[in-house]
Amino acid sequence: MSTEEFRKEQEFITELYARLDDLRDEAEAAVDQALRTPGVGNQGRLERDVMVAEQSGLLAAFNAGESGLCFGRLVFRDGHDHHIGRIGIRKDDADRTPLVVDWRAEVARPFYLATGYEPMGLSRRRHITTHGREVTALHDEVLDLTDETRTGYENRDADEVLLAALDAARTGRMHDIVQTIQAEQDRIIRSPHQGVLVVEGGPGTGKTAVALHRAAYLLYAHREQLAKRAVLIVGPNPAFLGYIGNVLPSLGETGVLLATPGELFPGVRATGTDTPRAAAVKGDAAMAEALAGAVRDRQQVPERGEPLIVAHDDGDLVIDWDMALEARHKARETHLPHNLARPYFVFNLLDALAEQLADRIGADPYGGPNFLGPDDIALLAKGVAANPDVHAAIDTLWPPLTPEEFLADYLAEPTHLSEEDAAAVRRDGGEWTPADVPLLDEAAELLGEDDSAARAAQEAERQRQIQYAQGVLDVSYASRTYEFEDKEEQDKDASEVLSAHDIIDAERFAERHEEADHRSAAERAAADRTWAFGHIIVDEAQELSAMAWRLLMRRSPTRSMTLVGDPAQTGDAAGVGSWEKILAPYVQDRWELVRLRVNYRTPAEIMAVAADVRREADPGFEPPRSVRSTGVAPWERTVDDPVKETADAVAAELGAEGRIAVIAPQELHPALRPALPEASYGPAPDLTRPVVLLDPRQAKGLEFDTVLVVDPDAVRSGAVHGINDLYVALTRATQRLGVIRPAA
Numbered sequence: 001m002s003t004e005e006f007r008k009e010q011e012f013i014t015e016l017y018a019r020l021d022d023l024r025d026e027a028e029a030a031v032d033q034a035l036r037t038p039g040v041g042n043q044g045r046l047e048r049d050v051m052v053a054e055q056s057g058l059l060a061a062f063n064a065g066e067s068g069l070c071f072g073r074l075v076f077r078d079g080h081d082h083h084i085g086r087i088g089i090r091k092d093d094a095d096r097t098p099l100v101v102d103w104r105a106e107v108a109r110p111f112y113l114a115t116g117y118e119p120m121g122l123s124r125r126r127h128i129t130t131h132g133r134e135v136t137a138l139h140d141e142v143l144d145l146t147d148e149t150r151t152g153y154e155n156r157d158a159d160e161v162l163l164a165a166l167d168a169a170r171t172g173r174m175h176d177i178v179q180t181i182q183a184e185q186d187r188i189i190r191s192p193h194q195g196v197l198v199v200e201g202g203p204g205t206g207k208t209a210v211a212l213h214r215a216a217y218l219l220y221a222h223r224e225q226l227a228k229r230a231v232l233i234v235g236p237n238p239a240f241l242g243y244i245g246n247v248l249p250s251l252g253e254t255g256v257l258l259a260t261p262g263e264l265f266p267g268v269r270a271t272g273t274d275t276p277r278a279a280a281v282k283g284d285a286a287m288a289e290a291l292a293g294a295v296r297d298r299q300q301v302p303e304r305g306e307p308l309i310v311a312h313d314d315g316d317l318v319i320d321w322d323m324a325l326e327a328r329h330k331a332r333e334t335h336l337p338h339n340l341a342r343p344y345f346v347f348n349l350l351d352a353l354a355e356q357l358a359d360r361i362g363a364d365p366y367g368g369p370n371f372l373g374p375d376d377i378a379l380l381a382k383g384v385a386a387n388p389d390v391h392a393a394i395d396t397l398w399p400p401l402t403p404e405e406f407l408a409d410y411l412a413e414p415t416h417l418s419e420e421d422a423a424a425v426r427r428d429g430g431e432w433t434p435a436d437v438p439l440l441d442e443a444a445e446l447l448g449e450d451d452s453a454a455r456a457a458q459e460a461e462r463q464r465q466i467q468y469a470q471g472v473l474d475v476s477y478a479s480r481t482y483e484f485e486d487k488e489e490q491d492k493d494a495s496e497v498l499s500a501h502d503i504i505d506a507e508r509f510a511e512r513h514e515e516a517d518h519r520s521a522a523e524r525a526a527a528d529r530t531w532a533f534g535h536i537i538v539d540e541a542q543e544l545s546a547m548a549w550r551l552l553m554r555r556s557p558t559r560s561m562t563l564v565g566d567p568a569q570t571g572d573a574a575g576v577g578s579w580e581k582i583l584a585p586y587v588q589d590r591w592e593l594v595r596l597r598v599n600y601r602t603p604a605e606i607m608a609v610a611a612d613v614r615r616e617a618d619p620g621f622e623p624p625r626s627v628r629s630t631g632v633a634p635w636e637r638t639v640d641d642p643v644k645e646t647a648d649a650v651a652a653e654l655g656a657e658g659r660i661a662v663i664a665p666q667e668l669h670p671a672l673r674p675a676l677p678e679a680s681y682g683p684a685p686d687l688t689r690p691v692v693l694l695d696p697r698q699a700k701g702l703e704f705d706t707v708l709v710v711d712p713d714a715v716r717s718g719a720v721h722g723i724n725d726l727y728v729a730l731t732r733a734t735q736r737l738g739v740i741r742p743a744a
């Protein structure tokens with residue numbers, strides 16, 4: 001083995017980190033300096049903020065590069081070579097020569113794809129393993145068999161690097177896989193940005209890892225576009241988002257919004273829970289019809305023969321069935337949402353009432369034309385429009401509604417549903433639930449926002465800005481140097497100096513200042529219900545209800561989406577489960593399906609047990625192929641005291657490196673908690689603790705070194721998709737699985 005080769009690689013890595021330190025210092029100094037500069041005027045402040053944001057982004061990327069900065073090297077047959085890294089870094093020379101190439105660059109692709117059969121121009125590929133800033137191992141693969149150079153690092157299996165990553169003790173936080181992305185995964189990560197891509201695969205096939213690396217890749221390849229529109233990643237629950245939350249920052253990417261479906265209605269925190277039945281009813285597509293019907297029901301007319309009578313100075317006003325029906329018809333004809341169609345209803349009624357009054361007051365008893373002139377009628381109309389009682393009466397017929405008010409009323413008295421469904425969702429007051437969020441969004445669409453008042457305020461502010469800008473321009477005009485004026489005086493066209501006046505008018509100058517919202521796109525997106533994201537990634541996509549899909553599709557008008565999931569793991573009773581069903585209403589059959597077939601998480605011994613469970617529901621089921629086996633067989637015990645058995649099993653495992661999960665139905669948690677004093681539990685458990693107590697739903701998407709599944713039969717029978725829940729629970733372990741069954 002050539003120590004010379006090792007030394008050279010270490011030298012390179014040392015030089016690389018020195019450059020990283022310099023870049024980091026520069027970025028830090030730039031941020032510091034910018035923060036200390038007050039920024040004169042709006043423009044100055046804007047420039048300062050942009051500078052801080054840019055440099056902070058760079059700083060985040062440089063900090064991300066600290067660990068595992070460079071992990072590979074490609075040596076091409078023509079002699080040139082590249083080091084591959086987590087982020088790209090260039091030398092400080094005139095050509096800005098690349099020191100290390102970003103893993104997402106096209107030139108890095110052979111690192112993931114080249115094979116002996118298709119070497120892609122490579123003669124050798126090197127995996128460099130580092131610990132901190134020290135090189136700890138090199139693995140060389142010779143791809144050009146005619147190349148006789150030997151470094152001494154060849155005859156070792158490059159899969160060692162992958163297997164070491166898979167075997168490593170878990171930390172409670174997901175790690176990136178840039179060093180060991182497999183070819184089938186790479187193709188998905190880099191597939192085109194447009195359109196809907198569905199990635200399906202069994203447990204542990206790397207769907208989440210691929211989805212996150214795809215986000216990083218897209219942000220790199222389409223930075224301009226996606227930095228403006230932001231990328232949204234949707235995951236099933238807050239614990240899962242916490243689990244994956246470090247991956248993108250470790251790749252230097254921070255411009256991404258991570259959210260559960262229950263967090264996608266700004267201003268609403270969904271802290272309540274639904275019964276599975278209620279969630280299923282709320283998630284069903286029929287709910288859209290029901291809500292639309294309920295909105296129409298809020299557009300009322302008085303009963304025939306029972307008009308609304310409003311006292312008015314010039315005589316009682318009568319809103320009768322005919323008049324209201326006509327006004328409602330006209331308003332509905334606009335096909336506008338409820339709140340936006342409302343002014344049409346109001347104006348129609350006001351007109352009709354003014355006419356009613358005019359007919360009464362100006363009527364010629366002998367049948368001749370009305371005595372009132374247009375001015376008198378206009379005056380009457382004004383009086384009617386100014387009468388608050390008239391508006392109060394109209395409000396009872398066509399009330400302005402907010403989504404929150406409307407849905408709360410609807411849930412108190414659900415309509416357009418079967419009796420059983422209505423009973424399942426009926427709720428008077430209480431907290432919003434995740435299943436309510438898509439309904440709030442649906443309601444917001446049906447109601448529309450009458451933002452005329454907000455727009456008027458905005459316009460007034462814009463006018464104020466224009467006036468201010470005009471003032472600024474006037475001052476700049478007045479302060480031109482005498483010399484320029486002189487020149488202009490002599491010959492108006494001769495001035496070669498452009499002043500602000502020549503190139504910009506006050507309106508445009510003011511518009512520039514309107515961009516003073518310096519939040520990142522992801523931050524602005526989080527606060528805006530109608531935000532259209534540049535790309536949306538949905539993890540555990542099989543869990544989403546039809547109503548949640550309606551919400552997400554509204555956020556993705558371009559339909560640029562990556563959906564990852566596994567129908568066999570569907571747990572939510574409202575989960576749609578079939579890609580065709582999910583997608584047909586939005587893109588018909590214009591979507592692409594790719595499958596991942598290798599299980600990187602679960603050893604073969606554990607997967608065999610999990611597959612047997614799955615086959616109960618689907619006899620022909622074929623599990624994904626496990627990439628490794630550990631020789632450790634899962635165990636199962638039937639015991640009288642499952643709580644004590646669990647506590648003993650945890651105690652036996654504690655102390656070893658890694659994480660332990662106890663996965664048990666919620667009903668057992670109160671008994672298990674005191675027996676597991678070191679365990680973290682609850683709605684958002686700390687996954688970095690050595691022991692975590694979860695129910696099967698919470699375990700979705702997570703992984704642990706050791707998993708203990710308690711009372712599998714209760715899991716299986718405890719939910720509509722109980723078999724799937726058990727399958728999920730059994731496939732969470734990277735090393736050891738124990739199953740504890742209470743004696744009957």
Ligand SMILES: Nc1ncnc2c1ncn2[C@@H]1O[C@H](COP(=O)(O)OP(=O)(O)OP(=O)(O)O)[C@@H](O)[C@H]1O
Nearest residue numbers: 177180181182203204205206207208209600601701
């Ligand atoms: N190419 C790879 N190199 C190293 N580790 C990998 C690779 N692909 C996947 N893994 C690891 O395998 C494990 C499972 O991956 P991931 O959680 O993405 O699978 P999944 O398909 O989303 O699983 P599930 O459906 O069960 O949630 C993770 O620890 C991940 O880091």
